[in-house]
Amino acid sequence: MMMIFGGLTGACWASFLLCQAWRSTQNGPQPARSYCPACRGPIAGYDNIPVLSFLILCGRCRQCRAAIDPLGWYGEIAGLVGGSLVIRQPPSVIAFAVLLSILAASDLYRYSFTDGWFWIGAAVCLACAWQTLHWLPAALIFAAGILPVYYRKLGDGDWEVITLAALLFGLTPVLLWLLVASGLGIVLILLRRGNQHQPLPFLPVLFISLLVLISR
Numbered sequence: 001m002m003m004i005f006g007g008l009t010g011a012c013w014a015s016f017l018l019c020q021a022w023r024s025t026q027n028g029p030q031p032a033r034s035y036c037p038a039c040r041g042p043i044a045g046y047d048n049i050p051v052l053s054f055l056i057l058c059g060r061c062r063q064c065r066a067a068i069d070p071l072g073w074y075g076e077i078a079g080l081v082g083g084s085l086v087i088r089q090p091p092s093v094i095a096f097a098v099l100l101s102i103l104a105a106s107d108l109y110r111y112s113f114t115d116g117w118f119w120i121g122a123a124v125c126l127a128c129a130w131q132t133l134h135w136l137p138a139a140l141i142f143a144a145g146i147l148p149v150y151y152r153k154l155g156d157g158d159w160e161v162i163t164l165a166a167l168l169f170g171l172t173p174v175l176l177w178l179l180v181a182s183g184l185g186i187v188l189i190l191l192r193r194g195n196q197h198q199p200l201p202f203l204p205v206l207f208i209s210l211l212v213l214i215s216r
């Protein structure tokens with residue numbers, strides 16, 4: 001029952017986050033209600049059900065039949081799976097997963113995130129785990145990231161998130177997490193060979209990798 005509740009909450013949460021992140025990339029005034037990017041017609045509530053509506057509509061707008069970007073649907077599935085897995089975790093893991101979901105949704109569409117969200121989320125995570133913080137692993141990860149960030153091989157946002165994870169969970173889980181994320185990143189880069197002009201946003205990869213580790 002907990003898993004179903006977590007999954008439904010996660011899917012709705014992901015749908016909301018992805019919609020907000022996508023909207024933030026659009027210029028000019030936008031309708032207050034959900035709308036189709038192609039015909040700008042409003043999307044009815046029954047066509048806006050996370051995960052299901054995309055399937056029922058076969059990935060097309062009901063009015064103009066334009067194809068819907070599947071990226072949002074993938075994100076909703078990640079939210080569904082993520083919510084059902086995360087709900088049974090300790091508070092620090094839940095707080096970190098929620099923070100990472102916000103940053104990953106933003107990274108997916110904007111290749112960046114608002115620093116304020118990171119610091120608010122980091123404060124909540126630290127409050128959940130303040131008795132068991134891993135200072136030395138965090139210092140090591142922080143130091144290891146200086147050169148890659150300087151030479152732009154690693155985004156500074158990714159660096160902040162990974163350092164926070166080391167502070168919360170210690171060195172071994174974080175190294176394992178990075179190993180899974182690197183493998184997944186390589187697979188995704190190979191899969192999108194036709195679309196190499198866009199860099200791969202790393203925070204969504206880190207979010208999926210977190211779910212892989214939690215599901216063990």
Ligand SMILES: [Zn+2]
Binds near residue numbers: 039041
């Ligand atoms: Zn349309």
